Amino acid sequence: MKSSPPDRIGIDLGGTKIEAVRLSPTGEIRYRHRCATPHGDYDRIIDVLTEVVEMAQLSFPDLEPATVGIGAPGARSHKTGMIKNSNTTVINGKNLPEDLEQACGYPIRIANDADCFTLSEAIDGAGAGQAVVFGVILGTGVGGGICIDQKLTPGVNSIAGEWGHNPMPLDRLNSAITLPLTRGRDCYCGQRDCIETWLSGPGVAASYAEMTGKSLTAKQIFDPVGPKATTQMVFDIYCELAALALSTVINVIDPACIVLGGGVSNTDHLASAIQKRLLHYVFSDQVDTQVMAAHHGDASGVRGAAWLW
Ligand SMILES: [Zn+2]
Known part of the structure:
Protein backbone atom coordinates (compact mmCIF):
# COMPACT_ATOMS: atom_id res chain seq x y z
CA MET A 1 0.00 0.00 0.00
CA LYS A 2 1.31 3.44 -0.88
CA SER A 3 1.86 5.63 2.19
CA SER A 4 0.63 9.23 2.14
CA PRO A 5 3.20 12.03 1.90
CA PRO A 6 4.36 13.48 5.24
CA ASP A 7 3.02 16.62 6.89
CA ARG A 8 5.12 19.78 6.73
CA ILE A 9 6.23 21.84 9.72
CA GLY A 10 6.95 25.51 9.04
CA ILE A 11 8.66 27.84 11.49
CA ASP A 12 8.90 31.61 11.15
CA LEU A 13 11.82 32.91 13.22
CA GLY A 14 11.11 36.59 13.79
CA GLY A 15 12.98 39.19 15.82
CA THR A 16 10.42 39.08 18.64
CA LYS A 17 8.37 35.91 18.09
CA ILE A 18 8.63 32.38 16.76
CA GLU A 19 5.60 30.95 14.98
CA ALA A 20 5.11 27.35 13.93
CA VAL A 21 2.47 25.50 11.93
CA ARG A 22 2.05 21.92 10.87
CA LEU A 23 0.38 21.55 7.48
CA SER A 24 -1.34 18.45 6.16
CA PRO A 25 -0.11 17.26 2.73
CA THR A 26 -2.87 19.38 1.13
CA GLY A 27 -2.04 22.53 3.11
CA GLU A 28 -4.58 22.55 5.96
CA ILE A 29 -3.20 23.83 9.26
CA ARG A 30 -3.34 20.94 11.78
CA TYR A 31 -1.35 22.59 14.57
CA ARG A 32 -0.17 26.07 15.53
CA HIS A 33 2.22 27.39 18.13
CA ARG A 34 3.65 30.79 18.99
CA CYS A 35 6.29 31.83 21.53
CA ALA A 36 8.79 34.62 22.17
CA THR A 37 12.20 34.68 20.46
CA PRO A 38 14.95 34.58 23.11
CA HIS A 39 16.67 37.93 22.90
CA GLY A 40 20.34 38.07 21.97
CA ASP A 41 21.18 34.45 22.86
CA TYR A 42 21.92 32.09 19.96
CA ASP A 43 22.10 28.89 22.03
CA ARG A 44 18.72 29.66 23.61
CA ILE A 45 17.24 30.25 20.14
CA ILE A 46 18.43 26.78 19.07
CA ASP A 47 17.00 25.27 22.30
CA VAL A 48 13.61 26.93 21.80
CA LEU A 49 13.48 25.99 18.09
CA THR A 50 14.27 22.38 19.03
CA GLU A 51 11.38 22.38 21.53
CA VAL A 52 9.07 23.92 18.92
CA VAL A 53 9.97 21.21 16.37
CA GLU A 54 9.49 18.44 18.97
CA MET A 55 6.07 19.73 20.03
CA ALA A 56 4.91 19.98 16.42
CA GLN A 57 6.15 16.43 15.72
CA LEU A 58 4.45 15.08 18.87
CA SER A 59 1.16 16.81 18.04
CA PHE A 60 0.41 13.84 15.74
CA PRO A 61 2.52 11.02 17.23
CA ASP A 62 0.93 8.32 15.08
CA LEU A 63 1.92 9.97 11.80
CA GLU A 64 5.37 9.70 10.30
CA PRO A 65 7.70 12.63 11.12
CA ALA A 66 6.88 15.83 9.28
CA THR A 67 9.45 17.74 7.21
CA VAL A 68 10.81 20.95 8.78
CA GLY A 69 11.37 24.30 7.06
CA ILE A 70 12.40 27.61 8.60
CA GLY A 71 11.94 31.17 7.41
CA ALA A 72 14.28 33.76 8.90
CA PRO A 73 15.42 37.25 8.03
CA GLY A 74 18.71 37.39 6.16
CA ALA A 75 20.21 34.95 3.68
CA ARG A 76 22.43 31.88 3.80
CA SER A 77 25.84 32.30 2.22
CA HIS A 78 26.52 29.72 -0.49
CA LYS A 79 30.20 30.11 0.26
CA THR A 80 30.20 29.44 3.99
CA GLY A 81 26.71 28.12 4.84
CA MET A 82 26.47 30.88 7.44
CA ILE A 83 23.55 33.30 7.83
CA LYS A 84 24.24 36.87 6.70
CA ASN A 85 22.28 40.16 6.50
CA SER A 86 19.85 39.18 9.28
CA ASN A 87 18.41 41.85 11.55
CA THR A 88 18.19 39.13 14.24
CA THR A 89 21.89 39.76 14.50
CA VAL A 90 22.85 36.86 16.81
CA ILE A 91 22.18 34.37 13.99
CA ASN A 92 24.60 36.15 11.62
CA GLY A 93 27.79 34.13 11.14
CA LYS A 94 26.07 30.97 12.45
CA ASN A 95 25.13 27.83 10.55
CA LEU A 96 21.62 27.79 11.97
CA PRO A 97 20.15 24.93 9.89
CA GLU A 98 23.10 22.65 10.65
CA ASP A 99 23.07 23.49 14.37
CA LEU A 100 19.32 22.89 14.54
CA GLU A 101 19.62 19.62 12.61
CA GLN A 102 22.14 18.37 15.15
CA ALA A 103 19.99 19.50 18.06
CA CYS A 104 16.64 18.11 16.89
CA GLY A 105 17.66 15.25 14.59
CA TYR A 106 15.55 16.23 11.56
CA PRO A 107 16.81 17.60 8.23
CA ILE A 108 16.15 21.35 8.02
CA ARG A 109 15.61 23.64 5.04
CA ILE A 110 15.88 27.38 5.52
CA ALA A 111 14.98 30.40 3.40
CA ASN A 112 14.66 34.14 3.71
CA ASP A 113 11.34 35.25 5.22
CA ALA A 114 10.37 37.26 2.11
CA ASP A 115 11.07 34.18 -0.02
CA CYS A 116 8.84 32.08 2.25
CA PHE A 117 6.07 34.68 1.92
CA THR A 118 6.35 34.56 -1.87
CA LEU A 119 6.37 30.75 -1.97
CA SER A 120 3.24 30.56 0.18
CA GLU A 121 1.35 33.03 -2.00
CA ALA A 122 2.55 31.34 -5.21
CA ILE A 123 1.51 27.84 -4.09
CA ASP A 124 -1.98 28.41 -2.70
CA GLY A 125 -2.37 32.15 -2.15
ZN1 LIG B 1 19.83 50.28 1.20
Missing part, protein backbone atom coordinates in the same frame (compact mmCIF):
# COMPACT_ATOMS: atom_id res chain seq x y z
CA ALA A 126 -3.03 35.21 -4.31
CA GLY A 127 -0.56 34.04 -6.97
CA ALA A 128 -1.76 30.41 -7.14
CA GLY A 129 -1.46 28.97 -10.64
CA GLN A 130 0.61 31.90 -11.99
CA ALA A 131 3.91 31.16 -13.75
CA VAL A 132 5.91 34.10 -12.35
CA VAL A 133 5.07 35.66 -8.98
CA PHE A 134 6.92 38.54 -7.34
CA GLY A 135 6.30 38.74 -3.60
CA VAL A 136 6.86 42.07 -1.89
CA ILE A 137 7.33 42.77 1.81
CA LEU A 138 6.46 46.34 2.79
CA GLY A 139 7.21 46.41 6.50
CA THR A 140 10.01 47.56 8.77
CA GLY A 141 12.14 46.90 5.71
CA VAL A 142 11.36 46.26 2.05
CA GLY A 143 12.15 42.79 0.71
CA GLY A 144 10.99 40.51 -2.03
CA GLY A 145 11.14 37.09 -3.59
CA ILE A 146 10.61 35.46 -6.97
CA CYS A 147 8.73 32.22 -7.65
CA ILE A 148 8.70 30.60 -11.06
CA ASP A 149 6.29 27.69 -11.57
CA GLN A 150 5.67 27.59 -7.79
CA LYS A 151 9.39 27.21 -7.06
CA LEU A 152 11.64 29.74 -5.36
CA THR A 153 14.46 31.28 -7.35
CA PRO A 154 16.99 32.15 -4.63
CA GLY A 155 19.81 33.18 -6.99
CA VAL A 156 23.54 32.43 -6.83
CA ASN A 157 24.10 35.19 -4.28
CA SER A 158 20.92 34.30 -2.33
CA ILE A 159 19.54 37.79 -3.00
CA ALA A 160 17.06 37.29 -5.87
CA GLY A 161 14.16 39.69 -5.41
CA GLU A 162 15.96 42.03 -2.99
CA TRP A 163 14.68 45.13 -4.77
CA GLY A 164 14.51 47.17 -1.53
CA HIS A 165 18.15 48.20 -1.88
CA ASN A 166 17.92 49.24 -5.51
CA PRO A 167 17.77 53.01 -5.92
CA MET A 168 14.37 54.68 -6.07
CA PRO A 169 14.50 56.25 -9.57
CA LEU A 170 13.16 59.63 -8.44
CA ASP A 171 14.16 61.33 -11.70
CA ARG A 172 11.59 59.14 -13.46
CA LEU A 173 8.66 60.29 -11.31
CA ASN A 174 5.64 61.34 -13.37
CA SER A 175 6.33 64.98 -14.32
CA ALA A 176 2.73 65.87 -13.39
CA ILE A 177 3.67 65.21 -9.77
CA THR A 178 5.84 67.41 -7.59
CA LEU A 179 7.61 65.50 -4.85
CA PRO A 180 7.06 67.53 -1.66
CA LEU A 181 9.88 65.67 0.07
CA THR A 182 13.65 66.01 0.27
CA ARG A 183 15.77 63.53 -1.64
CA GLY A 184 18.90 61.90 -0.26
CA ARG A 185 17.56 59.56 2.42
CA ASP A 186 20.39 57.58 4.01
CA CYS A 187 19.95 53.80 4.12
CA TYR A 188 21.58 51.51 6.70
CA CYS A 189 23.20 49.62 3.80
CA GLY A 190 25.42 52.62 3.08
CA GLN A 191 23.58 53.82 -0.05
CA ARG A 192 21.16 56.71 -0.49
CA ASP A 193 17.52 56.74 -1.57
CA CYS A 194 17.18 52.97 -1.55
CA ILE A 195 13.59 51.94 -2.34
CA GLU A 196 13.36 50.80 1.29
CA THR A 197 13.92 54.34 2.59
CA TRP A 198 10.75 55.44 0.75
CA LEU A 199 8.44 52.41 0.93
CA SER A 200 9.12 50.86 4.37
CA GLY A 201 7.04 51.73 7.43
CA PRO A 202 9.81 54.03 8.74
CA GLY A 203 9.92 55.59 5.24
CA VAL A 204 6.20 56.45 5.45
CA ALA A 205 6.75 57.91 8.93
CA ALA A 206 9.66 60.00 7.61
CA SER A 207 7.52 61.37 4.75
CA TYR A 208 4.71 62.30 7.14
CA ALA A 209 7.13 63.88 9.62
CA GLU A 210 8.72 66.00 6.90
CA MET A 211 5.33 67.25 5.67
CA THR A 212 3.71 67.90 9.06
CA GLY A 213 6.47 68.09 11.66
CA LYS A 214 4.61 65.34 13.55
CA SER A 215 5.78 61.88 14.49
CA LEU A 216 3.37 59.00 13.78
CA THR A 217 3.84 55.36 12.74
CA ALA A 218 2.90 54.15 9.25
CA LYS A 219 -0.04 52.27 10.77
CA GLN A 220 -1.36 55.45 12.42
CA ILE A 221 -0.89 57.43 9.21
CA PHE A 222 -2.59 54.93 6.88
CA ASP A 223 -5.32 53.65 9.22
CA PRO A 224 -7.50 54.88 7.70
CA VAL A 225 -6.17 56.93 4.81
CA GLY A 226 -7.95 60.13 3.95
CA PRO A 227 -9.63 61.85 6.89
CA LYS A 228 -6.94 64.50 6.62
CA ALA A 229 -5.54 65.95 3.40
CA THR A 230 -1.97 65.27 4.52
CA THR A 231 -2.48 61.54 5.09
CA GLN A 232 -4.15 61.29 1.68
CA MET A 233 -1.18 63.11 0.14
CA VAL A 234 1.35 60.82 1.87
CA PHE A 235 -0.65 57.81 0.63
CA ASP A 236 -0.86 59.12 -2.96
CA ILE A 237 2.88 59.80 -3.09
CA TYR A 238 3.56 56.40 -1.55
CA CYS A 239 1.50 54.65 -4.26
CA GLU A 240 3.17 56.68 -7.00
CA LEU A 241 6.64 55.75 -5.73
CA ALA A 242 5.62 52.10 -5.28
CA ALA A 243 4.39 51.96 -8.89
CA LEU A 244 7.59 53.64 -10.07
CA ALA A 245 9.78 51.19 -8.14
CA LEU A 246 7.74 48.12 -9.15
CA SER A 247 7.87 49.13 -12.82
CA THR A 248 11.61 48.41 -12.76
CA VAL A 249 10.87 44.89 -11.49
CA ILE A 250 8.15 44.34 -14.10
CA ASN A 251 10.51 45.45 -16.88
CA VAL A 252 12.98 42.73 -15.82
CA ILE A 253 10.96 39.66 -14.80
CA ASP A 254 7.49 40.55 -16.18
CA PRO A 255 5.55 38.75 -13.43
CA ALA A 256 1.91 37.71 -13.83
CA CYS A 257 1.28 38.71 -10.26
CA ILE A 258 2.81 40.95 -7.59
CA VAL A 259 1.64 40.04 -4.08
CA LEU A 260 1.93 42.64 -1.32
CA GLY A 261 2.73 41.61 2.26
CA GLY A 262 4.15 43.15 5.43
CA GLY A 263 2.65 45.66 7.86
CA VAL A 264 2.30 48.57 5.42
CA SER A 265 0.42 46.32 2.97
CA ASN A 266 -2.46 46.05 5.47
CA THR A 267 -3.77 49.34 4.07
CA ASP A 268 -7.13 49.41 2.29
CA HIS A 269 -7.03 49.92 -1.47
CA LEU A 270 -3.22 49.95 -1.59
CA ALA A 271 -2.94 47.27 -4.30
CA SER A 272 -5.51 48.90 -6.60
CA ALA A 273 -4.00 52.36 -6.06
CA ILE A 274 -0.58 51.05 -7.14
CA GLN A 275 -2.08 49.04 -10.01
CA LYS A 276 -3.67 52.05 -11.71
CA ARG A 277 -0.38 53.97 -11.65
CA LEU A 278 1.77 51.26 -13.28
CA LEU A 279 1.01 51.95 -16.93
CA HIS A 280 2.76 55.32 -16.82
CA TYR A 281 6.04 53.68 -15.81
CA VAL A 282 6.17 50.19 -17.35
CA PHE A 283 7.78 49.78 -20.80
CA SER A 284 4.62 48.40 -22.40
CA ASP A 285 1.40 49.64 -23.99
CA GLN A 286 -0.58 47.63 -21.43
CA VAL A 287 0.08 46.14 -18.02
CA ASP A 288 -1.52 42.77 -17.32
CA THR A 289 0.50 42.20 -14.15
CA GLN A 290 -1.96 42.02 -11.25
CA VAL A 291 -1.01 43.74 -7.97
CA MET A 292 -2.77 41.91 -5.15
CA ALA A 293 -2.98 41.81 -1.36
CA ALA A 294 -1.67 38.61 0.24
CA HIS A 295 -4.29 35.88 0.55
CA HIS A 296 -2.83 34.33 3.70
CA GLY A 297 -1.93 37.66 5.29
CA ASP A 298 0.57 37.46 8.12
CA ALA A 299 0.44 33.63 8.06
CA SER A 300 2.21 33.47 4.69
CA GLY A 301 5.72 33.52 6.15
CA VAL A 302 5.19 30.44 8.29
CA ARG A 303 3.18 28.61 5.60
CA GLY A 304 5.92 29.25 3.05
CA ALA A 305 8.54 27.84 5.44
CA ALA A 306 6.50 24.63 5.54
CA TRP A 307 6.35 24.56 1.72
CA LEU A 308 10.17 24.53 1.47
CA TRP A 309 9.84 20.70 1.22
Whole structure:
Protein backbone atom coordinates (compact mmCIF):
# COMPACT_ATOMS: atom_id res chain seq x y z
CA MET A 1 0.00 0.00 0.00
CA LYS A 2 1.31 3.44 -0.88
CA SER A 3 1.86 5.63 2.19
CA SER A 4 0.63 9.23 2.14
CA PRO A 5 3.20 12.03 1.90
CA PRO A 6 4.36 13.48 5.24
CA ASP A 7 3.02 16.62 6.89
CA ARG A 8 5.12 19.78 6.73
CA ILE A 9 6.23 21.84 9.72
CA GLY A 10 6.95 25.51 9.04
CA ILE A 11 8.66 27.84 11.49
CA ASP A 12 8.90 31.61 11.15
CA LEU A 13 11.82 32.91 13.22
CA GLY A 14 11.11 36.59 13.79
CA GLY A 15 12.98 39.19 15.82
CA THR A 16 10.42 39.08 18.64
CA LYS A 17 8.37 35.91 18.09
CA ILE A 18 8.63 32.38 16.76
CA GLU A 19 5.60 30.95 14.98
CA ALA A 20 5.11 27.35 13.93
CA VAL A 21 2.47 25.50 11.93
CA ARG A 22 2.05 21.92 10.87
CA LEU A 23 0.38 21.55 7.48
CA SER A 24 -1.34 18.45 6.16
CA PRO A 25 -0.11 17.26 2.73
CA THR A 26 -2.87 19.38 1.13
CA GLY A 27 -2.04 22.53 3.11
CA GLU A 28 -4.58 22.55 5.96
CA ILE A 29 -3.20 23.83 9.26
CA ARG A 30 -3.34 20.94 11.78
CA TYR A 31 -1.35 22.59 14.57
CA ARG A 32 -0.17 26.07 15.53
CA HIS A 33 2.22 27.39 18.13
CA ARG A 34 3.65 30.79 18.99
CA CYS A 35 6.29 31.83 21.53
CA ALA A 36 8.79 34.62 22.17
CA THR A 37 12.20 34.68 20.46
CA PRO A 38 14.95 34.58 23.11
CA HIS A 39 16.67 37.93 22.90
CA GLY A 40 20.34 38.07 21.97
CA ASP A 41 21.18 34.45 22.86
CA TYR A 42 21.92 32.09 19.96
CA ASP A 43 22.10 28.89 22.03
CA ARG A 44 18.72 29.66 23.61
CA ILE A 45 17.24 30.25 20.14
CA ILE A 46 18.43 26.78 19.07
CA ASP A 47 17.00 25.27 22.30
CA VAL A 48 13.61 26.93 21.80
CA LEU A 49 13.48 25.99 18.09
CA THR A 50 14.27 22.38 19.03
CA GLU A 51 11.38 22.38 21.53
CA VAL A 52 9.07 23.92 18.92
CA VAL A 53 9.97 21.21 16.37
CA GLU A 54 9.49 18.44 18.97
CA MET A 55 6.07 19.73 20.03
CA ALA A 56 4.91 19.98 16.42
CA GLN A 57 6.15 16.43 15.72
CA LEU A 58 4.45 15.08 18.87
CA SER A 59 1.16 16.81 18.04
CA PHE A 60 0.41 13.84 15.74
CA PRO A 61 2.52 11.02 17.23
CA ASP A 62 0.93 8.32 15.08
CA LEU A 63 1.92 9.97 11.80
CA GLU A 64 5.37 9.70 10.30
CA PRO A 65 7.70 12.63 11.12
CA ALA A 66 6.88 15.83 9.28
CA THR A 67 9.45 17.74 7.21
CA VAL A 68 10.81 20.95 8.78
CA GLY A 69 11.37 24.30 7.06
CA ILE A 70 12.40 27.61 8.60
CA GLY A 71 11.94 31.17 7.41
CA ALA A 72 14.28 33.76 8.90
CA PRO A 73 15.42 37.25 8.03
CA GLY A 74 18.71 37.39 6.16
CA ALA A 75 20.21 34.95 3.68
CA ARG A 76 22.43 31.88 3.80
CA SER A 77 25.84 32.30 2.22
CA HIS A 78 26.52 29.72 -0.49
CA LYS A 79 30.20 30.11 0.26
CA THR A 80 30.20 29.44 3.99
CA GLY A 81 26.71 28.12 4.84
CA MET A 82 26.47 30.88 7.44
CA ILE A 83 23.55 33.30 7.83
CA LYS A 84 24.24 36.87 6.70
CA ASN A 85 22.28 40.16 6.50
CA SER A 86 19.85 39.18 9.28
CA ASN A 87 18.41 41.85 11.55
CA THR A 88 18.19 39.13 14.24
CA THR A 89 21.89 39.76 14.50
CA VAL A 90 22.85 36.86 16.81
CA ILE A 91 22.18 34.37 13.99
CA ASN A 92 24.60 36.15 11.62
CA GLY A 93 27.79 34.13 11.14
CA LYS A 94 26.07 30.97 12.45
CA ASN A 95 25.13 27.83 10.55
CA LEU A 96 21.62 27.79 11.97
CA PRO A 97 20.15 24.93 9.89
CA GLU A 98 23.10 22.65 10.65
CA ASP A 99 23.07 23.49 14.37
CA LEU A 100 19.32 22.89 14.54
CA GLU A 101 19.62 19.62 12.61
CA GLN A 102 22.14 18.37 15.15
CA ALA A 103 19.99 19.50 18.06
CA CYS A 104 16.64 18.11 16.89
CA GLY A 105 17.66 15.25 14.59
CA TYR A 106 15.55 16.23 11.56
CA PRO A 107 16.81 17.60 8.23
CA ILE A 108 16.15 21.35 8.02
CA ARG A 109 15.61 23.64 5.04
CA ILE A 110 15.88 27.38 5.52
CA ALA A 111 14.98 30.40 3.40
CA ASN A 112 14.66 34.14 3.71
CA ASP A 113 11.34 35.25 5.22
CA ALA A 114 10.37 37.26 2.11
CA ASP A 115 11.07 34.18 -0.02
CA CYS A 116 8.84 32.08 2.25
CA PHE A 117 6.07 34.68 1.92
CA THR A 118 6.35 34.56 -1.87
CA LEU A 119 6.37 30.75 -1.97
CA SER A 120 3.24 30.56 0.18
CA GLU A 121 1.35 33.03 -2.00
CA ALA A 122 2.55 31.34 -5.21
CA ILE A 123 1.51 27.84 -4.09
CA ASP A 124 -1.98 28.41 -2.70
CA GLY A 125 -2.37 32.15 -2.15
CA ALA A 126 -3.03 35.21 -4.31
CA GLY A 127 -0.56 34.04 -6.97
CA ALA A 128 -1.76 30.41 -7.14
CA GLY A 129 -1.46 28.97 -10.64
CA GLN A 130 0.61 31.90 -11.99
CA ALA A 131 3.91 31.16 -13.75
CA VAL A 132 5.91 34.10 -12.35
CA VAL A 133 5.07 35.66 -8.98
CA PHE A 134 6.92 38.54 -7.34
CA GLY A 135 6.30 38.74 -3.60
CA VAL A 136 6.86 42.07 -1.89
CA ILE A 137 7.33 42.77 1.81
CA LEU A 138 6.46 46.34 2.79
CA GLY A 139 7.21 46.41 6.50
CA THR A 140 10.01 47.56 8.77
CA GLY A 141 12.14 46.90 5.71
CA VAL A 142 11.36 46.26 2.05
CA GLY A 143 12.15 42.79 0.71
CA GLY A 144 10.99 40.51 -2.03
CA GLY A 145 11.14 37.09 -3.59
CA ILE A 146 10.61 35.46 -6.97
CA CYS A 147 8.73 32.22 -7.65
CA ILE A 148 8.70 30.60 -11.06
CA ASP A 149 6.29 27.69 -11.57
CA GLN A 150 5.67 27.59 -7.79
CA LYS A 151 9.39 27.21 -7.06
CA LEU A 152 11.64 29.74 -5.36
CA THR A 153 14.46 31.28 -7.35
CA PRO A 154 16.99 32.15 -4.63
CA GLY A 155 19.81 33.18 -6.99
CA VAL A 156 23.54 32.43 -6.83
CA ASN A 157 24.10 35.19 -4.28
CA SER A 158 20.92 34.30 -2.33
CA ILE A 159 19.54 37.79 -3.00
CA ALA A 160 17.06 37.29 -5.87
CA GLY A 161 14.16 39.69 -5.41
CA GLU A 162 15.96 42.03 -2.99
CA TRP A 163 14.68 45.13 -4.77
CA GLY A 164 14.51 47.17 -1.53
CA HIS A 165 18.15 48.20 -1.88
CA ASN A 166 17.92 49.24 -5.51
CA PRO A 167 17.77 53.01 -5.92
CA MET A 168 14.37 54.68 -6.07
CA PRO A 169 14.50 56.25 -9.57
CA LEU A 170 13.16 59.63 -8.44
CA ASP A 171 14.16 61.33 -11.70
CA ARG A 172 11.59 59.14 -13.46
CA LEU A 173 8.66 60.29 -11.31
CA ASN A 174 5.64 61.34 -13.37
CA SER A 175 6.33 64.98 -14.32
CA ALA A 176 2.73 65.87 -13.39
CA ILE A 177 3.67 65.21 -9.77
CA THR A 178 5.84 67.41 -7.59
CA LEU A 179 7.61 65.50 -4.85
CA PRO A 180 7.06 67.53 -1.66
CA LEU A 181 9.88 65.67 0.07
CA THR A 182 13.65 66.01 0.27
CA ARG A 183 15.77 63.53 -1.64
CA GLY A 184 18.90 61.90 -0.26
CA ARG A 185 17.56 59.56 2.42
CA ASP A 186 20.39 57.58 4.01
CA CYS A 187 19.95 53.80 4.12
CA TYR A 188 21.58 51.51 6.70
CA CYS A 189 23.20 49.62 3.80
CA GLY A 190 25.42 52.62 3.08
CA GLN A 191 23.58 53.82 -0.05
CA ARG A 192 21.16 56.71 -0.49
CA ASP A 193 17.52 56.74 -1.57
CA CYS A 194 17.18 52.97 -1.55
CA ILE A 195 13.59 51.94 -2.34
CA GLU A 196 13.36 50.80 1.29
CA THR A 197 13.92 54.34 2.59
CA TRP A 198 10.75 55.44 0.75
CA LEU A 199 8.44 52.41 0.93
CA SER A 200 9.12 50.86 4.37
CA GLY A 201 7.04 51.73 7.43
CA PRO A 202 9.81 54.03 8.74
CA GLY A 203 9.92 55.59 5.24
CA VAL A 204 6.20 56.45 5.45
CA ALA A 205 6.75 57.91 8.93
CA ALA A 206 9.66 60.00 7.61
CA SER A 207 7.52 61.37 4.75
CA TYR A 208 4.71 62.30 7.14
CA ALA A 209 7.13 63.88 9.62
CA GLU A 210 8.72 66.00 6.90
CA MET A 211 5.33 67.25 5.67
CA THR A 212 3.71 67.90 9.06
CA GLY A 213 6.47 68.09 11.66
CA LYS A 214 4.61 65.34 13.55
CA SER A 215 5.78 61.88 14.49
CA LEU A 216 3.37 59.00 13.78
CA THR A 217 3.84 55.36 12.74
CA ALA A 218 2.90 54.15 9.25
CA LYS A 219 -0.04 52.27 10.77
CA GLN A 220 -1.36 55.45 12.42
CA ILE A 221 -0.89 57.43 9.21
CA PHE A 222 -2.59 54.93 6.88
CA ASP A 223 -5.32 53.65 9.22
CA PRO A 224 -7.50 54.88 7.70
CA VAL A 225 -6.17 56.93 4.81
CA GLY A 226 -7.95 60.13 3.95
CA PRO A 227 -9.63 61.85 6.89
CA LYS A 228 -6.94 64.50 6.62
CA ALA A 229 -5.54 65.95 3.40
CA THR A 230 -1.97 65.27 4.52
CA THR A 231 -2.48 61.54 5.09
CA GLN A 232 -4.15 61.29 1.68
CA MET A 233 -1.18 63.11 0.14
CA VAL A 234 1.35 60.82 1.87
CA PHE A 235 -0.65 57.81 0.63
CA ASP A 236 -0.86 59.12 -2.96
CA ILE A 237 2.88 59.80 -3.09
CA TYR A 238 3.56 56.40 -1.55
CA CYS A 239 1.50 54.65 -4.26
CA GLU A 240 3.17 56.68 -7.00
CA LEU A 241 6.64 55.75 -5.73
CA ALA A 242 5.62 52.10 -5.28
CA ALA A 243 4.39 51.96 -8.89
CA LEU A 244 7.59 53.64 -10.07
CA ALA A 245 9.78 51.19 -8.14
CA LEU A 246 7.74 48.12 -9.15
CA SER A 247 7.87 49.13 -12.82
CA THR A 248 11.61 48.41 -12.76
CA VAL A 249 10.87 44.89 -11.49
CA ILE A 250 8.15 44.34 -14.10
CA ASN A 251 10.51 45.45 -16.88
CA VAL A 252 12.98 42.73 -15.82
CA ILE A 253 10.96 39.66 -14.80
CA ASP A 254 7.49 40.55 -16.18
CA PRO A 255 5.55 38.75 -13.43
CA ALA A 256 1.91 37.71 -13.83
CA CYS A 257 1.28 38.71 -10.26
CA ILE A 258 2.81 40.95 -7.59
CA VAL A 259 1.64 40.04 -4.08
CA LEU A 260 1.93 42.64 -1.32
CA GLY A 261 2.73 41.61 2.26
CA GLY A 262 4.15 43.15 5.43
CA GLY A 263 2.65 45.66 7.86
CA VAL A 264 2.30 48.57 5.42
CA SER A 265 0.42 46.32 2.97
CA ASN A 266 -2.46 46.05 5.47
CA THR A 267 -3.77 49.34 4.07
CA ASP A 268 -7.13 49.41 2.29
CA HIS A 269 -7.03 49.92 -1.47
CA LEU A 270 -3.22 49.95 -1.59
CA ALA A 271 -2.94 47.27 -4.30
CA SER A 272 -5.51 48.90 -6.60
CA ALA A 273 -4.00 52.36 -6.06
CA ILE A 274 -0.58 51.05 -7.14
CA GLN A 275 -2.08 49.04 -10.01
CA LYS A 276 -3.67 52.05 -11.71
CA ARG A 277 -0.38 53.97 -11.65
CA LEU A 278 1.77 51.26 -13.28
CA LEU A 279 1.01 51.95 -16.93
CA HIS A 280 2.76 55.32 -16.82
CA TYR A 281 6.04 53.68 -15.81
CA VAL A 282 6.17 50.19 -17.35
CA PHE A 283 7.78 49.78 -20.80
CA SER A 284 4.62 48.40 -22.40
CA ASP A 285 1.40 49.64 -23.99
CA GLN A 286 -0.58 47.63 -21.43
CA VAL A 287 0.08 46.14 -18.02
CA ASP A 288 -1.52 42.77 -17.32
CA THR A 289 0.50 42.20 -14.15
CA GLN A 290 -1.96 42.02 -11.25
CA VAL A 291 -1.01 43.74 -7.97
CA MET A 292 -2.77 41.91 -5.15
CA ALA A 293 -2.98 41.81 -1.36
CA ALA A 294 -1.67 38.61 0.24
CA HIS A 295 -4.29 35.88 0.55
CA HIS A 296 -2.83 34.33 3.70
CA GLY A 297 -1.93 37.66 5.29
CA ASP A 298 0.57 37.46 8.12
CA ALA A 299 0.44 33.63 8.06
CA SER A 300 2.21 33.47 4.69
CA GLY A 301 5.72 33.52 6.15
CA VAL A 302 5.19 30.44 8.29
CA ARG A 303 3.18 28.61 5.60
CA GLY A 304 5.92 29.25 3.05
CA ALA A 305 8.54 27.84 5.44
CA ALA A 306 6.50 24.63 5.54
CA TRP A 307 6.35 24.56 1.72
CA LEU A 308 10.17 24.53 1.47
CA TRP A 309 9.84 20.70 1.22
ZN1 LIG B 1 19.83 50.28 1.20
